[in-house]
Amino acid sequence: MTTVPPHVVLGVGGGIAAYKVCDVLRRLTESGHDVTVVPTAAALRFVGSATWEALSGRPVASDVFSTVPDVPHVRLGREADLVLVAPATADLLARAAAGLADDLLTATLLTARCPVLFAPAMHTEMWEHPATVANVGLLRSRGAVVVDPATGRLTGADSGPGRLPDPEHLVQVATALLRRGVVGDSPDLVGRRVVVSAGGTREPLDPVRFLGNRSSGRMGYALAVSAVARGATVSVVAANVSLPDPAGADVVRVGSTDELREAVLAAAAGADAVVMAAAPADFRPASASPHKIKKSPDGVAPPAVALEPTPDVLAELARTRVGKGAPLLVGFAAETGDDDGDVLTHARAKLSRKGCDLLVVNDVSAGRVFGRDDTEAVLLGADGTSTPVAATTKIALADVVWDAVVARLSGGTLHERP
Numbered sequence: 075m076t077t078v079p080p081h082v083v084l085g086v087g088g089g090i091a092a093y094k095v096c097d098v099l100r101r102l103t104e105s106g107h108d109v110t111v112v113p114t115a116a117a118l119r120f121v122g123s124a125t126w127e128a129l130s131g132r133p134v135a136s137d138v139f140s141t142v143p144d145v146p147h148v149r150l151g152r153e154a155d156l157v158l159v160a161p162a163t164a165d166l167l168a169r170a171a172a173g174l175a176d177d178l179l180t181a182t183l184l185t186a187r188c189p190v191l192f193a194p195a196m197h198t199e200m201w202e203h204p205a206t207v208a209n210v211g212l213l214r215s216r217g218a219v220v221v222d223p224a225t226g227r228l229t230g231a232d233s234g235p236g237r238l239p240d241p242e243h244l245v246q247v248a249t250a251l252l253r254r255g256v257v258g259d260s261p262d263l264v265g266r267r268v269v270v271s272a273g274g275t276r277e278p279l280d281p282v283r284f285l286g287n288r289s290s291g292r293m294g295y296a297l298a299v300s301a302v303a304r305g306a307t308v309s310v311v312a313a314n315v316s317l318p319d320p321a322g323a324d325v326v327r328v329g330s331t332d333e334l335r336e337a338v339l340a341a342a343a344g345a346d347a348v349v350m351a352a353a354p355a356d357f358r359p360a361s362a363s364p365h366k367i368k369k370s371p372d373g374v375a376p377p378a379v380a381l382e383p384t385p386d387v388l389a390e391l392a393r394t395r396v397g398k399g400a401p402l403l404v405g406f407a408a409e410t411g412d413d414d415g416d417v418l419t420h421a422r423a424k425l426s427r428k429g430c431d432l433l434v435v436n437d438v439s440a441g442r443v444f445g446r447d448d449t450e451a452v453l454l455g456a457d458g459t460s461t462p463v464a465a466t467t468k469i470a471l472a473d474v475v476w477d478a479v480v481a482r483l484s485g486g487t488l489h490e491r492p
């Protein structure tokens with residue numbers, strides 16, 4: 075049986091970041107997407123038709139009059155599984171928000187009934203201008219996903235928010251959105267603010283050594299990508315993660331459990347949900363030596379390291395939340411069975427000990443899950459529900475976690491995805 079490749083309309087705006095979109099296009103076509111590029115007239119001044127045609131293998135048009143009998147703006151909008159606009163300039167966002175249809179791309183945006191993803195890139199002043207803020211708000215309220223630009227060096231000497239996210243990470247959000255679009259879901263975290271912790275903390279022993287763990291941060295970053303694709307405002311607290319920042323998320327970097335606690339508690343204020351995918355160390359050296367601990371002279375035993383417990387961030391969030399507006403709390407538990415009980419028995423006890431609403435349980439016997447792209451889990455609810463998730467990618471597990479969060483935030487119950 076042959077499957078039809080997903081069809082993406084890649085709308086390119088007239089900004090210098092158009093050159094990075096060549097890489098977005100290449101990644102989309104190489105991962106099996108059928109892509110039609112629709113540049114604006116201004117975009118063609120940065121990157122010409124020949125480049126888009128060579129990379130997509132399809133002709134490009136930017137106005138509705140080039141192939142009139144084909145009615146391209148209607149056909150493209152109807153056939154698209156996703157419209158990705160990158161870079162979305164301030165002008166393009168304004169025209170899309172106003173519902174103008176003065177070129178092929180804006181006309182296509184009006185006929186498209188599939189998910190629409192805007193990746194803005196512009197100078198910081200333009201991004202922060204009230205007109206752009208209002209246009210972005212309007213597009214989001216209509217169900218479009220607008221990825222916040224990255225912060226960094228812009229054209230010329232200035233830097234600030236306004237950079238197009240890294241092409242690889244933009245494609246991650248696009249494919250996450252495309253997958254959900256294919257199953258008929260719309261962005262369901264629009265207007266929600268969520269916090270995700272990721273990675274593993276390091277507790278210093280001396281200036282060069284630490285106690286740490288093997289968490290890579292991949293699960294937390296997959297949660298961030300999925301939440302961005304579902305329209306959420308996403309804060310990531312990343313503990314020693316060496317992966318590049320996920321597109322569209324605000325990332326705060328931390329080292330120790332104390333730093334993680336401070337950053338998570340600050341971000342959790344006013345958030346709708348906090349997902350603790352990080353692995354904070356449970357113990358830390360009771361005192362960190364200000365000097366490198368030297369090897370003992372021959373025959374003398376090395377110094378014993380006294381440990382003390384670290385603060386339990388998730389339990390503190392649960393203990394201190396008050397009122398209806400308090401965030402929904404999701405924990406992760408990497409468990410192994412032992413003489414005292416199997417994985418799920420330990421996990422149920424942990425769920426009630428921590429006081430969170432959901433616990434995502436990974437069986438890590440024999441080194442499973444850590445550092446890998448795939449995972450399997452059971453989602454336990456404080457209400458007694460239990461949802462097994464068969465071996466799948468971390469991004470697909472992230473979707474299931476957000477499904478459960480959305481169901482609870484909107485007062486529903488946990489449900490399984492098909």
Ligand code: CTP
Binds near residue numbers: 385406408
């Ligand atoms: N967690 C936390 N603060 C800690 C330790 C863990 O917030 N100091 C969070 C983790 O981010 C995770 C959940 O608690 O979401 C469960 O972590 P886990 O290490 O399994 O829990 P522990 O209470 O440390 O239990 P165990 O003794 O099994 O390690």
